[in-house]
Amino acid sequence: MNTVTTLKTVPLALAALLLSACSLAPVYERPASPVAADWPAAVAPAVQAGDTAAHEIRWQDFFQDQRLKQTIGLALEHNRDLRVAILNIERARSLYQVQAADRLPTLNAGLSGARQRVPDLVAPGGHGGVSSSYTAGVGVTAFELDLFGRVRNLSEAALDRYAATEEARRAAQISLVAEVATVYEAVLADNRLLELSQQTLASRTESHQRQLQMREQGASSEFDLRQSESLLEAAKIALAQTTRQRALDENALTVLVGRNLPAELLPAPGTHWDSKVMNELPAGLPSGLLAARPDIRRQEALLRAANANIGVARAAFFPRISLTGAFGSSSNELSGLFDSGSRAWSFLPQISLPLFDGGRNQANLGAVKADRDIAVAQYDKTIQVAFREVADALAGRATLGEELRAVQAQEAAEQVRYNLARQRYDGGQSSYLEYLDAQRSLFAVQQQTIRTSLAERQNRIGLYKALGGGWSTAGSQG
Secondary structure (H helix, E strand, C coil), rough: HHHHHHHHHHHHHHHHHHCEEEEEEECCCCCCCCCCCCCCCCCCCCCCCCCCCCCCHHHHHHCCCCCCCCCCCCCHHCCCCHHHHHHHHHHHHHHHHHHHHCCCCCHHHHHHEEEEEEEECHHHCCCCEEEEEEEEEEEEEECCCCCCCCHHHHHHHHHHHHHHHHHHHHHHHHHHHHHHHHHHHHHHHHHHHHHHHHHHHHHHHHHHHHHHHHCCCCCCCCHHHHHHHHHHHHHHHHHHHHHHHHEEEEEHHHHCCCCCCCCCCCCCCCCCCCCCCEECCCCCCHHHHHHHCHHHHHHHHHHHHHHHHHHHHHHHHCCCEEEEEEEEEECCCCCCCCCCCEEEEEEEEEEEEECCCHHHHHHHHHHHHHHHHHHHHHHCCCCCHHHHHHHHHHHHHHHHHHHHHHHHHHHHHHHHHHHHHHHHCCCCCCCCHHHHHHHHHHHHHHHHHHHHHHHHHHHHHHHHHHCCCCCCCCCCCC
């Protein structure tokens, strides 16, 4: 067989070997769900036919407040944690491309030259002198024939890790959208509490001044005066605490957005809640979380990567064949490098078979199997945490609405009680202590109304996040 025929049959032989390659990785099967098929009966919502799944509702459609939507848009553009998640995707994509390149031979073109002088004393036949050699050609270096799927499984594992970073980015966006909305709502609540504290302080200041005048006239006791003073200082404490909390929440919002928030987007003092700032959410079924939650999909991608690594470890028990070859031209003169008769080639296959490694390959296989089992446990744990988050949010939805209505009714009753107590006190029909008690109770229940309203709204945001909302491949920002 001549040289040309030999070189033509090499690619055909390589193709045949590659096509016959097999994979030693176990067939991947999704683990059984570790949670119930339905939500707890006490909080289970009715599932309506045609309901839009929460994860399919874009955050731009879920939130109705325009300033909040602009704030979320800025956060998706400037938040540093989300930026790191995006850069991790780029890194994982590059690593996958590096690993995938090993499945194809690498061709290198080279040109080399050498010139040396050999003394007569050491030269064969006693005739030394100066010799030259020049070589130019194309070669393949140590290309592995993937007979047992080692390289393929390494590539598959890298692809799954890349998919995991994609899901991590989506999970980061969901968390960011929910955090921005949650803190934004907290600032709105701070505004209401701040307004209430200022009104209460003004009212108690006026009442205390009246007590001072009455004390000077001997129409009030020292006890009533100190009661009035105590309530006044309590109002100052509440105002200081609310002012500090509003500053803290504004700082948290600035960090989440990643830049100073424009003044026109920051909730202004006196801003009140709109009752229609968020859409209602269908809860769906627990099985829907597998498709809706990026953190679950991320863990499953890592599980698939761990499964592929078992194939890599198993392949280590079998022979590895690598090929090195070159084809080109060689001459002892640079000018004759491409002359007729200067053609040169080499073909150097190499096979290695593990005979004794002290148990290294077996230990390696045991380690990657343990890694796979750990990945299964982490996948199950992620599903269980997701199930609990949704169940908790549903429990909140089932009770917070009723709690808010009860607190609002209590506030209305306390307002009437306060008005009557003031009228009775001004008319001399009741003691100052009764009036102060009504004033103190009204302030406390007004604060509770605001905090319960905040909890109810933040719970809705938490349910949206727990159901996988906040990420949409169509029209999502960031």
